[in-house]
Amino acid sequence: MLRDPTRLYGGTIPPEKERAAKIISAFTQPPVISIPVFMLLNTEAAGLGGWLLYTLICIVFAIVLPMVFISYFAKRYGNDDGDIVRREDRYVMLALGAVFYLLGTVCLYLADAPEITTVLMLCYLVVTVAVLLITFYWKISLHSIGLMGPSMALFVTFGLPGLALLLLYPPVLWARYYLKKHTPLQLALAPAVGFAITYAIFLLLL
Numbered sequence: 001m002l003r004d005p006t007r008l009y010g011g012t013i014p015p016e017k018e019r020a021a022k023i024i025s026a027f028t029q030p031p032v033i034s035i036p037v038f039m040l041l042n043t044e045a046a047g048l049g050g051w052l053l054y055t056l057i058c059i060v061f062a063i064v065l066p067m068v069f070i071s072y073f074a075k076r077y078g079n080d081d082g083d084i085v086r087r088e089d090r091y092v093m094l095a096l097g098a099v100f101y102l103l104g105t106v107c108l109y110l111a112d113a114p115e116i117t118t119v120l121m122l123c124y125l126v127v128t129v130a131v132l133l134i135t136f137y138w139k140i141s142l143h144s145i146g147l148m149g150p151s152m153a154l155f156v157t158f159g160l161p162g163l164a165l166l167l168l169y170p171p172v173l174w175a176r177y178y179l180k181k182h183t184p185l186q187l188a189l190a191p192a193v194g195f196a197i198t199y200a201i202f203l204l205l206l
Contacts, residue, residue, distance in 0.1 A: 005184040021175035030146030037150040044114035061104030094132040101125035141190040148194030
């Protein structure tokens with residue numbers, strides 16, 4: 001039972017539910033979520049060659065490089081589940097992530113990628129910088145914030161069906177709370193931050 005939205009879950013869950021929560025967490029990390037999203041957005045490209053080029057850029061800068069360093073820092077700080085739990089341990093990882101998203105944005109722009117793809121990569125950059133600044137004072141859920149931008153990009157491109165990604169929010173919030181990774185308040189405010197930043201950028205650039 002939820003009594004204090006500023007506290008971590010204090011109870012226990014059965015092993016089978018814990019396994020389910022860990023699986024959900026693993027497959028809803030922001031870099032993992034971005035794989036199908038960028039692949040779909042890049043269908044706006046003219047021809048297979050363009051789709052392959054833009055998708056390769058996205059895979060390198062938004063998926064492979066971030067995941068490599070997430071795994072490295074998770075192991076370095078003793079987290080076998082791939083999470084970087086302590087707020088203070090996230091600084092370098094987030095700063096590197098911002099660099100990767102910056103490089104990805106520049107490469108997509110120079111390669112004349114679909115506008116929505118380039119703008120979403122820019123959103124990842126700005127959101128990551130915002131999360132880094134927040135992290136100096138408070139911990140916020142990357143899993144939760146990482147669903148909002150992709151959902152909005154899919155909505156802009158494909159209409160209402162694009163919002164299907166939002167259906168992942170309930171299981172993600174459940175998993176992160178019961179794994180004791182975040183408080184309810186951290187989970188609730190993250191999508192609001194993601195929405196505000198992404199909406200502002202979309203309004204300016206699309």
